[in-house]
Amino acid sequence: MNLPDRARNTTPATDAHDDFTDFYRRSYPLLVAQATASTTCRAGVLDAVQDAYTDLWIRWKTIRNPTAYTATAARHNLYAQARSQARTTPTSTPEQQPQRDPSDTITLQQTLLQALRELPTTQRAVVVAHYLQALTTQEIATALRVTPSTVRTHLTLGRRRMKTLLTPTPPPPTPPPPTPTPTRLHTPTAHTAHTLYERHAPSVYGYLYLHLAADHPTETLTSETFRLALPELTPTQPHPKTHLIRTARTLLTQQPHHPYGQGNQRHHAIQTLLDTTSNHPQELLLLALPHLTAPQYECIVLRYLQTLSITDSARIMNRTEGALKLLHHRALRTLAHHLQHPTEPADIARSLTDAATHTSHPLPPTTHQRMKATLTPHPLPPN
Numbered sequence: 001m002n003l004p005d006r007a008r009n010t011t012p013a014t015d016a017h018d019d020f021t022d023f024y025r026r027s028y029p030l031l032v033a034q035a036t037a038s039t040t041c042r043a044g045v046l047d048a049v050q051d052a053y054t055d056l057w058i059r060w061k062t063i064r065n066p067t068a069y070t071a072t073a074a075r076h077n078l079y080a081q082a083r084s085q086a087r088t089t090p091t092s093t094p095e096q097q098p099q100r101d102p103s104d105t106i107t108l109q110q111t112l113l114q115a116l117r118e119l120p121t122t123q124r125a126v127v128v129a130h131y132l133q134a135l136t137t138q139e140i141a142t143a144l145r146v147t148p149s150t151v152r153t154h155l156t157l158g159r160r161r162m163k164t165l166l167t168p169t170p171p172p173p174t175p176p177p178p179t180p181t182p183t184r185l186h187t188p189t190a191h192t193a194h195t196l197y198e199r200h201a202p203s204v205y206g207y208l209y210l211h212l213a214a215d216h217p218t219e220t221l222t223s224e225t226f227r228l229a230l231p232e233l234t235p236t237q238p239h240p241k242t243h244l245i246r247t248a249r250t251l252l253t254q255q256p257h258h259p260y261g262q263g264n265q266r267h268h269a270i271q272t273l274l275d276t277t278s279n280h281p282q283e284l285l286l287l288a289l290p291h292l293t294a295p296q297y298e299c300i301v302l303r304y305l306q307t308l309s310i311t312d313s314a315r316i317m318n319r320t321e322g323a324l325k326l327l328h329h330r331a332l333r334t335l336a337h338h339l340q341h342p343t344e345p346a347d348i349a350r351s352l353t354d355a356a357t358h359t360s361h362p363l364p365p366t367t368h369q370r371m372k373a374t375l376t377p378h379p380l381p382p383n
Contacts, residue, residue, distance in 0.1 A: 048077035
């Protein structure tokens with residue numbers, strides 16, 4: 001009988017005994033049946049139930065719900081019997097029992113503890129209470145002051161997280177064998193050198209001239225560029241033009257007077273290009289190029305006058321593609337600002353593309369022959 005605390009505290013001892021006896025007679029068969037559903041050992045069920053009623057009698061005056069108390073106590077007693085039996089019952093004869101390394105158990109315990117520490121606080125509390133303390137969902141909910149559905153949710157998330165933490169991480173896939181680096185032609189054939197020179201000499205010469213605005217230093221650096229770059233190129237190597245212009249840029253930065261910041265040289269170089277083409281359709285736009293900063297000017301030269309991609313231009317200028325795109329956009333905005341009529345950066349880009357088709361710096365024939373003659377050890381045949 002579930003009596004209020006006040007009634008129990010004021011009931012005489014004989015009445016308390018009668019109440020307990022009446023509760024015992026009414027609930028005993030049902031409790032035994034419930035416990036029997038959990039195990040096949042009849043003796044163990046009777047012992048667990050009897051121990052539960054013994055604990056109930058000791059606390060009879062303080063227990064508000066004796067039915068729930070005896071059911072929980074009986075279940076805990078059965079769990080304790082099962083754990084004790086598992087520890088004491090051998091699974092095989094001593095001769096058949098494998099010798100287990102104690103370090104394996106220690107390692108397993110440390111692994112489980114580390115996985116538990118990785119769980120959030122609430123999930124860890126629910127998992128420990130459910131699996132290590134054998135508490136029900138309702139009991140955990142009461143202890144944590146949450147709803148049973150919240151307990152089930154945390155239990156599910158905790159199990160899933162534990163599974164992830166305890167599942168061995170597969171080894172990383174074996175990387176593919178490295179692609180063999182093309183053999184450098186330290187002694188290129190005359191035919192290979194001739195092909196690369198004829199194809200890319202005007203581009204390298206034009207790039208250097210747009211920064212130096214003088215024929216003699218441009219000729220010298222162009223020859224030096226091919227002398228240094230040709231031994232590192234192969235006939236099938238991708239982007240030889242990018243490699244050549246990058247080599248030319250390195251030589252350019254090593255000059256005693258760095259030419260990038262000298263706007264008068266850039267202005268003279270652009271004016272020379274315009275002199276080679278009468279009535280250039282984009283003359284005003286090209287004359288605005290010297291107003292750019294040195295990095296912006298070089299970006300426009302590579303992208304439009306050398307018709308290189310963003311990727312190749314970024315590689316030459318030692319920048320990321322994102323940084324070069326930002327520099328490119330700022331250069332277009334600067335050019336749009338210097339033109340007299342309002343123009344969008346996209347319109348400037350189209351105009352520069354059109355300007356590149358009408359603009360070229362012809363390589364003087366005599367200069368062309370002198371540079372070919374300086375390429376050793378295999379002089380290039382004359383045209």
